Amino acid sequence: MKKYSIIFFLKQSLNGLFRNGIMGITSVFILTACLILTGCFALLMLNTNTNLEQLDKLNKIVFYIDKNYESEEEIERIKSQIIELDNTESIKFISKQEALEKTKEKYPAFAEILEEDIELAQKVQKDNPISNSIEITYKNTKDVNTLDYQLRLIEGVAKDAAGVPKIKNQVEVSELIKNLKDIVMLVLLGFSFILFIIAIFIILNTVKLSVYARKNEIEIMRYIGATNFFIVVPFLLEGIIIGLVSGTLAFVAQIYIYGGAVSAINNMTEVLDFIPFSEVNTFIFAAFMAIGIICGLFGSGISSSKYLKV
Numbered sequence: 001m002k003k004y005s006i007i008f009f010l011k012q013s014l015n016g017l018f019r020n021g022i023m024g025i026t027s028v029f030i031l032t033a034c035l036i037l038t039g040c041f042a043l044l045m046l047n048t049n050t051n052l053e054q055l056d057k058l059n060k061i062v063f064y065i066d067k068n069y070e071s072e073e074e075i076e077r078i079k080s081q082i083i084e085l086d087n088t089e090s091i092k093f094i095s096k097q098e099a100l101e102k103t104k105e106k107y108p109a110f111a112e113i114l115e116e117d118i119e120l121a122q123k124v125q126k127d128n129p130i131s132n133s134i135e136i137t138y139k140n141t142k143d144v145n146t147l148d149y150q151l152r153l154i155e156g157v158a159k160d161a162a163g164v165p166k167i168k169n170q171v172e173v174s175e176l177i178k179n180l181k182d183i184v185m186l187v188l189l190g191f192s193f194i195l196f197i198i199a200i201f202i203i204l205n206t207v208k209l210s211v212y213a214r215k216n217e218i219e220i221m222r223y224i225g226a227t228n229f230f231i232v233v234p235f236l237l238e239g240i241i242i243g244l245v246s247g248t249l250a251f252v253a254q255i256y257i258y259g260g261a262v263s264a265i266n267n268m269t270e271v272l273d274f275i276p277f278s279e280v281n282t283f284i285f286a287a288f289m290a291i292g293i294i295c296g297l298f299g300s301g302i303s304s305s306k307y308l309k310v
Contacts, residue, residue: 010237027242027246027296027299028242028245028246028249031242031243031246031250031292031295031296032246032249032250032253034198035246035247035250035288035291035292036250036253036254036257038291039250039251039254039284039287039288040254040257040258041191042284042287043254043258043275043280043284045185045189046275046280047273047274047275048184048185049185050273050274050275051273059137059138059141059144060135060136060137060138061135061136061138061144061147061148061151061167061168061169062133062134062135062136062167062168063078063082063133063134063135063136063151063154063157063167064131064132064133064157064158064166064167064168065078065131065132065133065134065156065157065158066131066156066157066158066159067131067158068156069155069156070132074156075093075132077156078134078154078155078156079091079093079134081154082134082136082151082154085147085150085151086143086147087138087139087140087143087144087146087147088136088137088138088139088147089137089138089139090136090137091134091135091136091137092134092135092137093132093133093134093135094132094133094134094135095132096130096131096132099130099131099132099133131158131166136151144169148167148169151165151167152165152167218231232301235300235301236297236300236301238296238300239293239295239296239297239298239299239300239301240293240296240297241296242292242296243289243291243292243293243294243295243296243297244289244292244293245292246288246292246296247285247288247289247291247292247293248288248289250288250292251281251284251285251288254284254288255277255281258277259277262274
């Protein structure tokens with residue numbers, strides 16, 4: 001039948017939105033704001049997790065080579081002994097010159113002072129005071145203490161003035177960062193859940209006010225014999241339209257908000273890594289549309305059902 005065509009219901013929905021423009025705009029505004037906040041929290045969670053995972057990759061031990069074992073044969077022997085250990089995943093040899101350059105890059109403000117200190121030390125020692133080293137990536141954090149002990153037994157490990165083998169072990173830092181990551185992600189998930197509940201509550205009440213403002217219209221339709229289906233569908237379509245408009249506005253706003261935030265933070269520091277929005281835009285857009293439509297349908301359905309009872 002013509003009166004049940006989708007075009008008819010769509011026209012009814014649009015007419016209803018225009019007749020109740022203020023309530024419709026309010027619903028769109030609130031839903032858009034909630035979606036933007038939800039998107040900001042989601043992107044914050046993703047970027048926090050990414051940066052903490054980068055820090056979590058501290059599963060490395062640095063083995064400093066004694067200056068009396070710097071020949072190619074000795075270095076190859078030490079490398080082969082290390083790679084044969086059970087908990088060793090990979091190794092990387094770092095020459096003293098490479099270590100010096102990395103130190104300069106890490107502390108550019110002190111590069112000149114560091115160069116002068118190195119030159120002074122070389123005049124006394126006739127050599128670069130920095131040691132060659134081997135960076136070891138291990139497999140299992142639980143067995144790192146065993147690996148540390150095995151490395152200390154290898155002939156050629158450098159020792160400090162007290163005779164203690166010079167091995168830099170970052171396992172405690174790695175475990176601390178892992179625990180911190182779990183806590184941060186739990187807190188962000190909690191905030192996101194609370195925000196979602198608040199958003200649903202606000203949207204339900206906003207749509208309910210919109211439907212309440214049109215209760216007389218619904219009652220008149222009931223008196224002239226309109227079916228529940230005929231009455232409800234325009235309201236459901238209104239909810240879908242509100243959800244689609246809100247999702248689109250929120251997505252466009254999210255692009256500029258995220259881009260502005262990333263640009264501002266990068267101007268202050270280059271330490272953090274950010275996920276390019278292009279990598280998550282499809283997911284964000286689909287999520288905004290899905291949440292917007294579900295919220296609109298849910299709010300319209302619950303709110304209008306009250307006036308369909310005989």
